[in-house]
Amino acid sequence: xxxxxxxxxxxxIRAGFSTxxxxxxxxxxxxxxxxxIDPESVRLPDERRxxxxxxxxxxxxxxxxxxxxxxxxxxxxxxxxxxxxxxLHGLEIAGPDxxxxxxxxxxxxxxxxxxxxxxxxxVAGLRGAFIEDKQLSLVAHYRDASPADAIRATEIVSSxxxxxxxxxxxxxxxxxxMLEFLPGIPWHKGSAVEWILDRIATRHANLWPVxxxxxVTDQDAFGVLRGRGLSIAAAPxxxxxxxxxxxxxxxxxxxxxxxxxxxx
Numbered sequence: 001x002x003x004x005x006x007x008x009x010x011x012x013i014r015a016g017f018s019t020x021x022x023x024x025x026x027x028x029x030x031x032x033x034x035x036x037i038d039p040e041s042v043r044l045p046d047e048r049r050x051x052x053x054x055x056x057x058x059x060x061x062x063x064x065x066x067x068x069x070x071x072x073x074x075x076x077x078x079x080x081x082x083x084x085x086x087x088l089h090g091l092e093i094a095g096p097d098x099x100x101x102x103x104x105x106x107x108x109x110x111x112x113x114x115x116x117x118x119x120x121x122x123v124a125g126l127r128g129a130f131i132e133d134k135q136l137s138l139v140a141h142y143r144d145a146s147p148a149d150a151i152r153a154t155e156i157v158s159s160x161x162x163x164x165x166x167x168x169x170x171x172x173x174x175x176x177x178m179l180e181f182l183p184g185i186p187w188h189k190g191s192a193v194e195w196i197l198d199r200i201a202t203r204h205a206n207l208w209p210v211x212x213x214x215x216v217t218d219q220d221a222f223g224v225l226r227g228r229g230l231s232i233a234a235a236p237x238x239x240x241x242x243x244x245x246x247x248x249x250x251x252x253x254x255x256x257x258x259x260x261x262x263x264x
Contacts, residue, residue, distance in 0.1 A: 006250050009232050009243040010257040013210050016230060020208035022060035022262060023200055023229075024052075025084075025193055025221065026251070027213035028073050029066065030176060031234040034248050037144045039068075039132060044077045048248070051255040056081045058262035061204070063196050065189050067173070067180060067217060069134050070094055084199075088137055089173065089182060089217060090192025098199050105136050108183040111169060112138050115161065115181070122156050129153035136183065143177035154179060175215045176237065189213070190220030212251055214238055 013022070026032055032052075033042050056062040056079070063084035066073040070087030074094070077085070082096035093100040116133040119140065123129045128145030131138060140157040142150040161181055164170045168184040197209055209229035211221045215238055222231035222240045233241035234251050245254060 003253070005243060006245050006253050006257065009230075009245060010254055012230055012243070013208075013254075013258060016208040016210075017059070017262070020206045021200070021204035022055070022058075023063065023197060023207050023209040024055055024060055024258075025063040025065055025196065025209065025211045027066060027189075027215065027218050027234070028064055028068060028077070030214035030248070031212055031218075031251055032064070032077075032248060035143065035176065037128075039141070042076060044079075045252075048252050048255065049077070049079060051252065051259055052077075052079060052083075053081050054259045055255065055262045056083060060262050061200050065090065065192050065196075065211075065213075065218075065221065067137075067139075067175070069136070084196045086189070086192040086196065088134065089189050090187055090195070091136065091183065091185065093192055093195055095196065095199055100195055102183075102185060102187055104185050105183045108136055108169070111164065112136060112181075115164070119157055119160060122160060123153050126153050126156075138181050140179040140181075141177065150177070173217050175217055176235075180217075188220040189218055190224040193221045193224045212254075213241075214247070 032044055032048055036042050052062050064077055065086040067089050068087055070085055070092040073087055074085045084095040086093040091102045091105050116131055116138050120131045126149040129142045131140055142153045170181045171184045173180045209225055211225055212232045212234055214234035218238050219240050225231050231241040233244040
């Protein structure tokens with residue numbers, strides 16, 4: 001990846017919103033923020049917040065689509081402008097004047113609570129592996145584990161959760177050094193993008209949507225925009241995008257190149 005690819009992506013975005021309303025949608029961890037071993041330590045850097053606010057103050061709407069809980073990602077982004085936030089891969093969404101919470105997710109709360117306890121006990125002896133409780137979903141992290149312990153953690157977690165996957169109570173979304181188990185509902189980041197675009201379209205005609213994401217969980221959003229907008233992968237593991245840049249630093253460079261054009 002290089003500055004040339006960032007420049008090409010920026011030029012394509014600018015060409016699209018010259019006569020249209022830009023909708024800039026982005027994943028959070030790994031795209032706007034560098035990954036951290038402890039997910040609680042992640043915050044949107046001040047400069048990237050400033051760039052998003054500058055873009056959103058022009059002829060554009062900003063949205064963040066994350067695997068984190070809605071309130072969590074909103075607090076970590078702290079954007080000082082009306083924006084859309086989607087949590088749990090779109091199972092919960094909030095915008096300037098509307099909210100969405102998938103009606104089928106409540107039945108998962110008790111199951112997740114029980115699994116978090118049993119999984120945490122099961123991986124307790126594996127250094128660097130831990131279970132994150134999102135209340136409506138759970139994540140097995142192994143970024144800081146040794147290769148052997150990472151393999152062992154995935155084996156243990158998969159074995160315990162497999163019956164719930166087979167029954168359809170939960171579904172697996174595999175990310176970078178993590179396994180996330182969500183309610184078994186046919187809803188994903190692409191669904192969230194559709195919901196957000198439908199709301200924005202009631203206020204702005206002729207939208208130009210752009211989605212930036214770094215993981216396989218973002219590929220559903222890439223697919224939704226095929227033929228109607230642009231998709232940008234922030235890492236090679238996310239396939240199917242129109243452009244690929246390398247990590248949050250190049251995403252920041254892309255945002256910086258857009259600020260002047262959007263505010264014109």
